[in-house]
Amino acid sequence: MATILIPTPLRQYAGGQSSVDATGSSVSEVLASLTSQHPALKNHLYNDEGRLRSFVNIYVNDEDIRYLDKEKTAVAAADTLSIVPSIAGGAA
Amino acid sequence: MSLTAEELERYSRHIMLPEMGAEGQEKLKNSKVLLVGTGGLGAPLGLYLAAAGVGTIGLVDFDTVSVSNLQRQVIHGTKDIGRRKLDSAADTLLDINPNINIVKHELALTSENALAIVGAYDVVADGTDNFPTRYLVNDACVLTGKPNAYGSIFRFEGQASVFATEEGPCYRCLYPEPPPPGLVPSCAEGGVLGILPGVIGLIQATEVVKILLGIGQTLAGRLLLYDAMNMKFRELKLRKNPDCPVCGTNRTVTKLIDYHQFCGMPKEISALEVKAKLARKDDFVLIDVREPHEHQARNIPEATLIPLGQLPQRMLEIDRSKLVIVHCKSGMRSAKACTLLRESGYPNVLNMTGGIDAYPAS
Numbered sequence A: 001m002a003t004i005l006i007p008t009p010l011r012q013y014a015g016g017q018s019s020v021d022a023t024g025s026s027v028s029e030v031l032a033s034l035t036s037q038h039p040a041l042k043n044h045l046y047n048d049e050g051r052l053r054s055f056v057n058i059y060v061n062d063e064d065i066r067y068l069d070k071e072k073t074a075v076a077a078a079d080t081l082s083i084v085p086s087i088a089g090g091a092a
Numbered sequence B: 001m002s003l004t005a006e007e008l009e010r011y012s013r014h015i016m017l018p019e020m021g022a023e024g025q026e027k028l029k030n031s032k033v034l035l036v037g038t039g040g041l042g043a044p045l046g047l048y049l050a051a052a053g054v055g056t057i058g059l060v061d062f063d064t065v066s067v068s069n070l071q072r073q074v075i076h077g078t079k080d081i082g083r084r085k086l087d088s089a090a091d092t093l094l095d096i097n098p099n100i101n102i103v104k105h106e107l108a109l110t111s112e113n114a115l116a117i118v119g120a121y122d123v124v125a126d127g128t129d130n131f132p133t134r135y136l137v138n139d140a141c142v143l144t145g146k147p148n149a150y151g152s153i154f155r156f157e158g159q160a161s162v163f164a165t166e167e168g169p170c171y172r173c174l175y176p177e178p179p180p181p182g183l184v185p186s187c188a189e190g191g192v193l194g195i196l197p198g199v200i201g202l203i204q205a206t207e208v209v210k211i212l213l214g215i216g217q218t219l220a221g222r223l224l225l226y227d228a229m230n231m232k233f234r235e236l237k238l239r240k241n242p243d244c245p246v247c248g249t250n251r252t253v254t255k256l257i258d259y260h261q262f263c264g265m266p267k268e269i270s271a272l273e274v275k276a277k278l279a280r281k282d283d284f285v286l287i288d289v290r291e292p293h294e295h296q297a298r299n300i301p302e303a304t305l306i307p308l309g310q311l312p313q314r315m316l317e318i319d320r321s322k323l324v325i326v327h328c329k330s331g332m333r334s335a336k337a338c339t340l341l342r343e344s345g346y347p348n349v350l351n352m353t354g355g356i357d358a359y360p361a362s
């Protein structure tokens, strides 16, 4: 089971949890396991065409999957996936 | 400019650092740093950079101090409520260090003014709170070759990095596109732990000083994530994206663009939609920029009359935190008013198309 770290803005769609364990041997499988546990996340991770949204980056450990094998990137049980969306707050 | 006797004493704890010395302190004195925003992140940035002896600090802000700012914007005090943030911040910084020079830019950064302003500084620290300005600051920094000490916060979580160095990635390498409006809540909607911007702002300040002195390893190429709730720092690798539209090999963005449009923010709303919003009692402000005699002849009762000519003086009557919809007779004057409001830092402004002529009689 890989661990997925859920960022603050998305925790409300993951039952308030900051991390979720999910099965799968690739990024797409692990994310499918995540969204089947928490269906409300789906719309926030994927666009209508089913592609990962461009303001949501996925990391396996500390590497951006865009520079690995994208969603086919292999995931081992000891790996940690991070979902890192853009946040803009600062002044207000 | 070399250091005075008072400055040698004031900065003695810096000067005894072998990595800094009097030479490094002089570098800081001759440096210019632009702080975009004097709010949550800008407050600690300003306080510590002023104390550290950064010779010129430029401040960009157009807001006034309100009581709900004071939970985190420690550069302002209770006595400053209602004052311009620029004045309040400058007073605090000059009290800490009268040797420095504060440049006040009372405006919102726009595609028209950003290159000239950013170009006049050595390093930028981005502490804004909206995506259009984030992308504007990034692109202006890349185009002028100025490093950007980046920080961003949400509730209990923060991000920091250094963008737009010669070799390193930029904000667009990390996030090519902004989220559509409404999908990601702002701090004003989502709340923020008041101490959080202190932590992130001081990470930005540390990076600014290191960049100015050319010492240490900056966050260029790394994204630092801070989780206050679990008190965890994590680090992710950032790469310069060869396909980045602004810093990549085949760049398509070679000048500043319309960042409201880029961020998918509509600029117009139909008169019918406005009527529906009023019927639903949605939370927004409706401004009529026609002349009093036109208003007398026919008006929308919920609208506030501020003739276009009076708008610059009376702008403070309009609540910046709300959606502002502007109308006139046919949509021309209100379009001008919308531009004026956006340039004055109103983030959420819509022009009612067709004016009151298109508004259905009840």
Ligand SMILES: [Zn+2]
Binding pocket: B169, B170, B171, B172, B173, B174, B240, B241, B244, B245, B246, B247, B248
């Ligand atoms: Zn880039």
